[in-house]
Amino acid sequence: MPVTPLKLLRDWTCRQAPDQARWLVEQYTSLGQSGNEKDLHLFLGLVPRRLGKQDLTLTPQDLAMANQSYPGWRPEGWSLDGAARITALLAFESNRPFSDTFRDLVRTADARELITLYRGLALYPRPESLTDAVGEGLRSNMRAVFESIVHGNPYPRDHFDEHRWNHMVLKALFVGSRLSPIVGLDTRVNAELATILLDYARERWAAGREVSPELWRCVGPFAERVSAYAALQRALAGVPEQRSAAVLALMAADTPRARDLLKTVPDITALVADGRLDWNHLTLKEAA
Amino acid sequence: MFIDPHAHMVSRTTDDYEAMAAAGIVALIEPAFWVGQPRTFVGTYVDYLSSLVGWERFRAGQFGIRHYCTIGLNSKEANNEALAEGVMEWLPRFALKEGVVAIGEIGYDEQTPLEDKYFRAQLALARQLELPVMVHTPHRDKKRGTSRSMDVCEEMGLDPSWVVIDHNNEETVRETLDRGYWAGFSIYPSTKMGNARMVELLKQYGGDRIIVDSACDWGISDCLGVPKTARLALESGIAETVVRQVTYDNALAVYGKSGQMQAADWLDPAPIDQRTLFEGNSILRGGRDPLVEAPEDRRRDRLLIE
Numbered sequence: 001m002p003v004t005p006l007k008l009l010r011d012w013t014c015r016q017a018p019d020q021a022r023w024l025v026e027q028y029t030s031l032g033q034s035g036n037e038k039d040l041h042l043f044l045g046l047v048p049r050r051l052g053k054q055d056l057t058l059t060p061q062d063l064a065m066a067n068q069s070y071p072g073w074r075p076e077g078w079s080l081d082g083a084a085r086i087t088a089l090l091a092f093e094s095n096r097p098f099s100d101t102f103r104d105l106v107r108t109a110d111a112r113e114l115i116t117l118y119r120g121l122a123l124y125p126r127p128e129s130l131t132d133a134v135g136e137g138l139r140s141n142m143r144a145v146f147e148s149i150v151h152g153n154p155y156p157r158d159h160f161d162e163h164r165w166n167h168m169v170l171k172a173l174f175v176g177s178r179l180s181p182i183v184g185l186d187t188r189v190n191a192e193l194a195t196i197l198l199d200y201a202r203e204r205w206a207a208g209r210e211v212s213p214e215l216w217r218c219v220g221p222f223a224e225r226v227s228a229y230a231a232l233q234r235a236l237a238g239v240p241e242q243r244s245a246a247v248l249a250l251m252a253a254d255t256p257r258a259r260d261l262l263k264t265v266p267d268i269t270a271l272v273a274d275g276r277l278d279w280n281h282l283t284l285k286e287a288a
Numbered sequence: 289m290f291i292d293p294h295a296h297m298v299s300r301t302t303d304d305y306e307a308m309a310a311a312g313i314v315a316l317i318e319p320a321f322w323v324g325q326p327r328t329f330v331g332t333y334v335d336y337l338s339s340l341v342g343w344e345r346f347r348a349g350q351f352g353i354r355h356y357c358t359i360g361l362n363s364k365e366a367n368n369e370a371l372a373e374g375v376m377e378w379l380p381r382f383a384l385k386e387g388v389v390a391i392g393e394i395g396y397d398e399q400t401p402l403e404d405k406y407f408r409a410q411l412a413l414a415r416q417l418e419l420p421v422m423v424h425t426p427h428r429d430k431k432r433g434t435s436r437s438m439d440v441c442e443e444m445g446l447d448p449s450w451v452v453i454d455h456n457n458e459e460t461v462r463e464t465l466d467r468g469y470w471a472g473f474s475i476y477p478s479t480k481m482g483n484a485r486m487v488e489l490l491k492q493y494g495g496d497r498i499i500v501d502s503a504c505d506w507g508i509s510d511c512l513g514v515p516k517t518a519r520l521a522l523e524s525g526i527a528e529t530v531v532r533q534v535t536y537d538n539a540l541a542v543y544g545k546s547g548q549m550q551a552a553d554w555l556d557p558a559p560i561d562q563r564t565l566f567e568g569n570s571i572l573r574g575g576r577d578p579l580v581e582a583p584e585d586r587r588r589d590r591l592l593i594e
Contacts, residue, residue: 045384049547107334108378110341110385142346 002068005123009087012062016080017051024084028091035094037101043088044105044113048081053112056083070122072154072183078119085113086120099129106133111142118148121155128159138168143175150182157184166193169218170200179214180280186217194222201231210238213245217279220249229257236265241282247272248279292316292514293539294393294422294454294474294501297344297355298323298336304504304511305351311515314554315354317543318344319393319422321362324506330374333365337378341385354554356543358392358422359383366406367398376409383417389543390414392422393454396433399426404440411444420545421451422472425460427479434460438467452499452542455480461489465497470542474503475513483517487524495533499542 010028014021027043056078058066066073075083094101102124105117118137121127137149149155150172156165165188172179179185197219201211216235219228228249235246247268250258262269271277276284292308295316308316318340327333340357348355359382361375383391391414396403414421421441426433434453441451453464454472457480464471473489474480486500502513510516518535522528543549 041381042384045381048386108338108381108385110387111343111345112386114342142343144346 003065005066005069005073006087006090008062008065008069009083009090012056012058013051013080013084013087016057017084020050023050024087028087031088032091032093035092035096037094037096037104040088040092040101044085047084047088051081051084054080056080070154072157073122074152074181074183075119076152079116082112082116082119085116086123089117089120090123097129098125099133102130103133106136111145114140114142114145115148118145119153121149121153122158127155131159134159135164138164138171143177146171146175147177150177152181152183154183156182157188160188162188162190162192166190166196169193170196173197173200173212173215176212179212179217189218189221191222191225194219194226194228198226198228198231205234213241213282214279216245216249217252220252223249223253223258224255228253229261232258233261236261243268244272244277244282245279248277289314290514290518290535291539292502292504292511293452293499293543294319294472294503295511296321296323296503296505297348298339299506300504300511302347302351305348305353308511308515309351309353311512313353313514315356315549316348317356317358317389317422317539319358319390319424320360321393321424321505322364326365326368327371328368330371330378333361333371333375334378337382341382341387345387352554354549356387356389356549358390359385359388360392360394360410360422361406362393363395363397363403363407363424363426366403367400369402372402372406376406379410379413380417383413383419387548388419389546389549390420390422390452391417392452393424394421395424395437396426397424399429399433399436407437407440408444411441411446414450415445420542421446423451423453425453425455427455430455430457431459435463438464438469441469450542450545454499454501455503457481458485458489461493461498465493470497470499470538472499472501474501475517476503476507476509478508483513483520486517487521487526490521490526490530490534491524495530495538497538498534499538500534501539 014024017024031040031043056075058075063074063076066075102117106114109117121130121134124130134149134155137145140146150168156168160168169179169182172182197215201215204211216232219226223229223232232246232249235242243265247262247265250262251272268277290313292313295318297316297318320337320340323336327336337359345355359379361372361379366372382388391410394407394410396407411421423437425437437453441448448468452470452472455474456464456471461471473486475483475486480503490498500514500517502511503509504511504513514535518531521531540549540551
């Protein structure tokens with residue numbers, strides 16, 4: 001049995017704040033017994049004051065444990081106080097449905113708190129009951145709030161229907177967020193998404209704007225079905241990142257037409273085959 | 289480098305944020321107040337407070353300005369008892385949010401019994417939560433209203449060094465300073481303080497415990513009240529140290545008592561602080577080129593909108 005996220009988070013927060021560890025353990029324990037929301041609010045308010053706001057320090061082993069505990073959970077970039085807040089939410093036991101408690105917390109959250117609340121989504125009890133609150137977060141104009149759901153968070157992969165998933169990816173591109181930190185990006189690709197993204201690319205080009213090279217990652221596997229070859233050919237004639245991305249997409253397409261196009265760019269195709277270019281390293285400079 | 293410790297940014301545009309950043313404002317405080325017309329539901333008030341700790345902070349951060357706020361039930365809306373009771377229930381939850389540097393702006397408008405009741409209740413809350421207080425002094429019957437505000441602060445056991453009495457003028461400043469409070473001045477055309485008058489006051493009183501703010505809001509007001517006053521003061525021969533006190537140091541000293549505001553927030557931010565949604569001065573929204581022209585010039589002269 002892998003260790004639960006709650007146990008991991010308890011250990012990490014107490015380990016990094018040894019002078020507050022006793023207080024933390026007392027609070028986690030009493031929140032698990034009292035079910036009193038006022039105590040929860042007070043704890044959430046006090047945590048950054050008592051623990052400070054530094055990054056949560058995690059070793060590669062910790063991250064591996066996190067991934068075992070909940071596949072796809074990547075707590076990189078979490079803060080210490082955020083981790084303690086999520087620990088409290090996981091420890092909290094009450095007769096009230098968690099989704100009601102969560103909605104109230106979102107209603108009064110400050111910007112940084114919102115990010116924390118959403119980062120823990122996949123770990124909360126009955127996560128499927130949180131979809132309304134998650135929808136609000138996705139609609140947020142605050143990019144970091146949006147990204148707290150989208151990046152390093154397995155919740156969308158596990159709980160979004162195809163429509164919501166596709167609009168999440170589209171919005172990520174729209175607001176200039178990276179796609180590669182999305183958990184499950186390659187497993188949840190679909191033809192509808194490829195069509196939407198291809199339309200989006202054409203709309204951008206018509207307005208004289210560029211598109212993110214990452215877009216082609218979700219188009220490649222469906223290049224044949226959505227007739228993306230002309231667009232990919234245009235990308236092949238673009239800046240180095242676009243060229244690499246188009247090559248990666250065409251390799252994923254793996255059709256006769258794609259292979260023909262790849263023959264026109266043997267140099268980049270060779271670099272991809274050698275593993276020197278990939279979706280996280282679209283230029284050699286990045287890869288070096 | 290300036291702090292504007294009183295600015296109602298929910299009513300201001302991005303042009304204002306750009307102009308403020310360009311003029312050297314690094315941090316501002318947005319006091320909870322009314323929004324030009326009364327709210328009639330508790331829920332709209334709650335959402336307003338939520339926007340002060342969330343959305344507005346994000347907006348400011350996009351321009352490299354650190355946003356703080358004060359939380360409170362203002363004197364005008366305190367007169368709607370049903371609303372006031374409801375809002376009072378929510379205040380403690382907001383008062384402990386990140387970046388909340390005081391309870392405020394609270395005090396008197398028409399000096400009614402209900403205003404008095406909720407002023408006192410919020411002073412008690414400030415004491416309990418160990419937060420500074422920003423007091424809004426009334427526009428009408430100002431002198432007596434200001435004295436009374438300080439009387440009540442003392443009756444409620446507040447330490448004057450934790451209280452800013454705002455919207456002072458020539459008639460109220462002496463008593464405010466003598467009683468040990470911080471004296472705020474709002475550089476606001478027509479109804480409050482002019483900056484030439486402010487310079488005269490600085491000549492007379494120096495910079496100790498005096499704080500200059502713009503109080504810019506939905507009315508005809510100037511979001512550059514603080515930097516413009518600083519410039520006028522320097523040109524009028526006021527010592528640089530005094531100007532710095534009244535446009536930066538003093539606000540930081542009193543509101544910093546909350547533990548929620550320190551110079552490192554803007555002097556030493558992470559390059560891109562994802563968790564606090566703050567983009568340092570060199571990084572502009574969406575990787576746009578840094579602005580070199582003033583927003584006014586741009587609005588008028590730049591024809592292309594891309």
